[in-house]
Amino acid sequence: MSVINNFMYNVLVGINSIIGNYGLSIIMFTLLVRLICLPFDYKSRKGMRKMSAIQPKLNELQRKYGNDKQKFQQKQAELMRKEGYNPLSGCLPLLLTWPLMIAMFYAMRSIANEQLAMQAFKYLAGEGEIVTAAERFLWVKNIWMTDSLFAPAAPNAQALNLLTADVWQKAYSLLSESQIQAVAQSIAAVSETALDFSANAYQTSVASIVAALGNVPAYVEAVQPVSGWSGLNFYLFSITLYQHYNGLLILPVLAGVTQVLQYKYNPQMQEQNNQPSASGQANGMGNFMKYFFPILSVFWCLTSNAGFAVYWVSSTVIMWLQSVLITKYMEAQDKKKENSVSGEGSVK
Numbered sequence: 618m619s620v621i622n623n624f625m626y627n628v629l630v631g632i633n634s635i636i637g638n639y640g641l642s643i644i645m646f647t648l649l650v651r652l653i654c655l656p657f658d659y660k661s662r663k664g665m666r667k668m669s670a671i672q673p674k675l676n677e678l679q680r681k682y683g684n685d686k687q688k689f690q691q692k693q694a695e696l697m698r699k700e701g702y703n704p705l706s707g708c709l710p711l712l713l714t715w716p717l718m719i720a721m722f723y724a725m726r727s728i729a730n731e732q733l734a735m736q737a738f739k740y741l742a743g744e745g746e747i748v749t750a751a752e753r754f755l756w757v758k759n760i761w762m763t764d765s766l767f768a769p770a771a772p773n774a775q776a777l778n779l780l781t782a783d784v785w786q787k788a789y790s791l792l793s794e795s796q797i798q799a800v801a802q803s804i805a806a807v808s809e810t811a812l813d814f815s816a817n818a819y820q821t822s823v824a825s826i827v828a829a830l831g832n833v834p835a836y837v838e839a840v841q842p843v844s845g846w847s848g849l850n851f852y853l854f855s856i857t858l859y860q861h862y863n864g865l866l867i868l869p870v871l872a873g874v875t876q877v878l879q880y881k882y883n884p885q886m887q888e889q890n891n892q893p894s895a896s897g898q899a900n901g902m903g904n905f906m907k908y909f910f911p912i913l914s915v916f917w918c919l920t921s922n923a924g925f926a927v928y929w930v931s932s933t934v935i936m937w938l939q940s941v942l943i944t945k946y947m948e949a950q951d952k953k954k955e956n957s958v959s960g961e962g963s964v965k
Contacts (some may be wrong), residue, residue: 619720621716621717621720622720622723622724622727624720625717625720625721625723625724626723626724626727626728628646628649628724629642629643629646629724629725629728630728632645632646632649638752638753638754639728639732639752639754639760639924640752640753640754640755640757640760640923640924640927641754643725643924643927643928643931644927644931646721646725646928647721647928647931647932647935648931648935650717650718650721651932651935651936651939653717654717654718655939658936658939658940658943659943662940662943662944662947663947666947671696671697674696675693675696678692678693678696721928722925725924725925725928726925727784728924729761729922729924729925730780730781730784731784731787731788731791732752732761733761733762733772733776733777733780734777734780734784734785734787734788734789735788735791736759736761736771736772737772737777737826737830738788738789738792738796738800739796740771740830740833740835740836741799741800741803741804741826741829741830741833742792742795742796742799742800742803743799743803743833744796744799754923754927756864756865756867757863757864757868757923758770758861758863758864759771759772759863759923760922760923760924760927761922761923761924762776762863762864762922762923763863763864763918763919763920763921763922763923763926764863764864764865764866764867764868764869764918764923764926765862765863765864765866765869765919766858766859766862766864766865766866767856767857767858767859767862768859768862768863768864769839769840769841769859769861769862769863770839770840770859770861770862770863771836771839771840771861773840774827777823777826777827778823778827780823781819782814782815782816782819783814785814785819785822785823786814786819789812789814800812803829803832803833804825804826804829806829806832807825807828807829807831807832808825808828808829810822810825812825812826838860838861839861840859840861841859841860841861842857842858842859842860843858843859843860846858863923864923866919868918868923868926868927868930869915869918869919869926870915871926871930872911872914872915872917872918872926872929872930872933873911873912873914873915874911875914875930875933875934875937876910876911876914876933877907877911878937879933879936879937880907880910880911882937914929914933917929918930
């Protein structure tokens with residue numbers, strides 16, 4: 618884990634140590650990161666707004682010199698210099714925030730994986746119940762599993778087998794001595810080999826953990842499918858309905874809905890849609906994203922844990938609010954500038 622990833626990991630863990638709930642902690646974490654990114658967002662919006670202002674002039678140049686590429690590029694460069702516009706001012710500030718956003722994602726994924734491993738150890742130690750072993754958030758029984766009727770409240774064998782050796786080792790190192798002894802007793806019932814999370818042996822240990830979990834009644838109940846609803850095939854995918862399902866599919870639906878609303882009511886999107894273009898290419902791409910991105914958001918949240926879905930929904934809402942506030946501020950600044958120019962003209 619890189620330095621920035623480790624820093625973001627510690628920030629999220631630190632927030633949770635104060636709040637005591639990872640769902641709320643992720644929301645606060647997202648808000649903190651968006652606030653850090655706010656100056657870059659403002660700079661990017663300022664550049665985009667400048668571009669929107671000169672776009673009609675660019676379209677006119679395109680119409681006038683479209684057949685002479687060299688002449689068009691020359692006139693375009695002259696216009697950019699005259700207007701004081703840097704083509705990178707719209708996208709470069711956002712590019713600078715990408716490492717931070719990627720680190721945030723990896724921090725949440727690291728914590729999610731460690732929590733799933735820890736939940737497995739809790740069940741093996743006899744501390745796990747369907748409700749208490751997991752991290753609850755609103756209607757979601759386990760925030761580290763998908764908010765879905767088709768996901769169990771406890772990490773199943775498929776989820777546990779995806780965890781890497783370092784994740785298991787980290788979670789194991791966080792256990793108390795009494796927990797380690799209780800886990801060892803549970804493992805001894807199915808394997809004579811002690812747990813070993815080295816790179817060459819951890820898969821055997823994971824297999825022993827999964828087998829031992831099959832002897833824990835609370836765990837078996839938590840991952841028990843509804844009779845007749847196990848492994849139902851629907852073309853490219855199969856589903857299983859669980860007795861103790863983890864959620865109600867609310868967060869994935871919210872992810873899609875908030876993306877639709879953001880696109881519809883985001884001032885930045887409205888400015889781009891209302892801006893005349895030299896061709897229909899930009900509008901075509903905008904319409905594609907209008908429908909594709911909400912669907913993609915639903916898919917991401919259906920295939921990720923509820924913690925990621927909480928981040929995605931809260932990030933979308935916060936970004937929309939930021940966009941509204943930035944737009945209002947810029948409009949107020951433009952109006953103030955116009956009034957100032959108008960006042961100077963009246964004096965003269």
